[in-house]
Amino acid sequence: MASDQPASRTGGPAAHEELARGVDATAGQQRPDEAAGRRRTAVVTGASSGIGEATARALAAQGFDVVLGARRADRIDTIAAEIGGRAHRLDITDQDSVEAFAAAAGPVDVLVNNAGGAKGLAPVAEADLDDWRWMWETNVLGTLRVTKALLPGLIDSGDGLVITVTSVAALSSYDGGAGYTSAKHAQALLHRTMRGELLGKPVRFTEICPGMVETEFSLVRFKGDAERADNVYAGVTPLVAADIADIVAFTATRPSHVDLDQIVVRPRDQAHDGRVNRRI
Numbered sequence: 001m002a003s004d005q006p007a008s009r010t011g012g013p014a015a016h017e018e019l020a021r022g023v024d025a026t027a028g029q030q031r032p033d034e035a036a037g038r039r040r041t042a043v044v045t046g047a048s049s050g051i052g053e054a055t056a057r058a059l060a061a062q063g064f065d066v067v068l069g070a071r072r073a074d075r076i077d078t079i080a081a082e083i084g085g086r087a088h089r090l091d092i093t094d095q096d097s098v099e100a101f102a103a104a105a106g107p108v109d110v111l112v113n114n115a116g117g118a119k120g121l122a123p124v125a126e127a128d129l130d131d132w133r134w135m136w137e138t139n140v141l142g143t144l145r146v147t148k149a150l151l152p153g154l155i156d157s158g159d160g161l162v163i164t165v166t167s168v169a170a171l172s173s174y175d176g177g178a179g180y181t182s183a184k185h186a187q188a189l190l191h192r193t194m195r196g197e198l199l200g201k202p203v204r205f206t207e208i209c210p211g212m213v214e215t216e217f218s219l220v221r222f223k224g225d226a227e228r229a230d231n232v233y234a235g236v237t238p239l240v241a242a243d244i245a246d247i248v249a250f251t252a253t254r255p256s257h258v259d260l261d262q263i264v265v266r267p268r269d270q271a272h273d274g275r276v277n278r279r280i
């Protein structure tokens with residue numbers, strides 16, 4: 001099969017035998033960016049809070065040139081100044097904004113599709129169409145817009161990586177959650193489909209499916225009702241944003257033949273069926 005993989009990274013039967021013996025045949029070989037003597041650039045969408053902010057910090061600590069995008073420009077400006085990154089206002093529901101952001105970002109090696117969230121917890125019979133529209137526009141079409149804009153550059157980098165933060169909501173359903181779970185399923189399928197469509201191109205795809213992470217997520221879901229948001233985490237030890245950022249940083253620093261395909265991570269207090277252990 002034709003491959004755009006740089007020759008130095010393709011391996012072959014001998015390399016695979018070495019890998020099977022626990023020897024990384026690609027260790028010590030240079031990535032295209034290393035050969036060119038440049039830092040790798042990582043775009044993080046939704047970098048103004050929660051998982052995105054922690055991810056921007058973790059990737060900067062790994063030496064990446066980090067480009068932060070979100071609507072709250074004041075927040076990303078402050079974070080970028082602290083980590084030596086670059087901030088550009090981004091609304092992933094707006095095509096012009098996405099195009100301007102992509103042009104400002106320049107060549108990109110890693111894209112973290114993180115921007116997203118939930119609105120409301122109404123049963124389907126009482127669904128708020130505006131909430132559903134927000135969730136689909138942001139999680140699904142927003143991920144599509146940003147990925148489409150950056151994919152050619154990610155492939156041109158010779159070693160691109162797309163990490164999409166979906167959710168355990170992309171793996172199951174729960175009462176009151178259909179707007180969010182359907183959007184996360186759709187976002188996940190868009191991401192997983194590219195893994196096959198781009199097979200043979202030098203780009204990797206990693207889906208991270210977190211369970212409960214304490215961020216501004218519930219505050220957004222409950223439209224600023226802090227008491228209701230706090231109750232989500234009452235008596236539970238949830239994940240924190242830095243836990244997911246660690247996983248992103250680990251993923252982004254694997255050798256280019258390694259594709260961490262799908263990572264599911266929950267707090268110890270949350271079972272696979274969504275039940276939580278509350279100590280109250």
Ligand SMILES: NC(=O)c1ccc[n+]([C@@H]2O[C@H](COP(=O)([O-])OP(=O)(O)OC[C@H]3O[C@@H](n4cnc5c(N)ncnc54)[C@H](OP(=O)(O)O)[C@@H]3O)[C@@H](O)[C@H]2O)c1
Pocket residue numbers: 045046047048049050051052069070071072073090091092093114115116117118138142165166167168209210211212213214215216217218220241
């Ligand atoms: N927290 C959890 O329990 C959990 C679990 C599984 C998956 N997730 C997923 O993790 C991702 C990050 O969420 P989080 O928990 O870190 O929540 P968060 O603190 O509310 O962060 C959401 C981020 O998305 C950005 N965003 C929202 N709409 C946007 C838009 N139109 N354009 C650009 N950026 C936008 C927000 O920035 P601005 O408002 O400044 O634009 C913010 O930076 C989301 O995709 C969420 O669905 C969260």
